[in-house]
Amino acid sequence: DAGVTQSPTHLIKTRGQHVTLRCSPISGHKSVSWYQQVLGQGPQFIFQYYEKEERGRGNFPDRFSARQFPNYSSELNVNALLLGDSALYLCASSRRAEEKLFFGSGTQLSVL
Amino acid sequence: AQTVTQSQPEMSVQEAETVTLSCTYDTSESNYYLFWYKQPPSRQMILVIRQEAYKQQNATENRFSVNFQKAAKSFSLKISDSQLGDTAMYFCAFMMIYNNNDMRFGAGTRLTVKP
Numbered sequence: 767d768a769g770v771t772q773s774p775t776h777l778i779k780t781r782g783q784h785v786t787l788r789c790s791p792i793s794g795h796k797s798v799s800w801y802q803q804v805l806g807q808g809p810q811f812i813f814q815y816y817e818k819e820e821r822g823r824g825n826f827p828d829r830f831s832a833r834q835f836p837n838y839s840s841e842l843n844v845n846a847l848l849l850g851d852s853a854l855y856l857c858a859s860s861r862r863a864e865e866k867l868f869f870g871s872g873t874q875l876s877v878l
Numbered sequence: 879a880q881t882v883t884q885s886q887p888e889m890s891v892q893e894a895e896t897v898t899l900s901c902t903y904d905t906s907e908s909n910y911y912l913f914w915y916k917q918p919p920s921r922q923m924i925l926v927i928r929q930e931a932y933k934q935q936n937a938t939e940n941r942f943s944v945n946f947q948k949a950a951k952s953f954s955l956k957i958s959d960s961q962l963g964d965t966a967m968y969f970c971a972f973m974m975i976y977n978n979n980d981m982r983f984g985a986g987t988r989l990t991v992k993p
Contacts, residue, residue: 799979808882808969808983809923822980854921860979867979869915869923
């Protein structure tokens, strides 16, 4: 079975632009969570979606948004990019909302 | 607010020896999970071990075991018979039960296993 897949693997944007990151969960997993990992730090929780509904939101500005599709894949959108948004964005899936998380390899976003 | 502290930014160990990584956390909750994740250069976070706070018995997974001291809010990871493939960043994490996968991570410990 394929693991959690994320695309693209790397992305370079300039300040003020918009970006969309994509995540496909493991087959049968209905929960997707997004984390931001800044260099030298541990990941920080951004969102959780379960059964296409937002179930949790971390301390991030409204420039960050996400959604989950009927096939349980998910998109993370970030508007008006800032230099500080440069980070590794990790997606994780689980069968249900509080079960063991399986992480993808992330999307490395660089904002210039 | 829940916080996780890993006081050892870097550690090294000789192959086949044992190493212990430290983690402390702060919470007023009584029901939660604790985790150790490994992040190799591939960047994928890999679950090493999970502990439920309501269980007194320390979790073990092959060469990996934890020392969970609930009263002291301490959760250390012991790696026995260290292997070169254990070289990675190790993150300690905390999550309240029924809290929507809002997992709080420490800053990580970079472990190097030397041949």
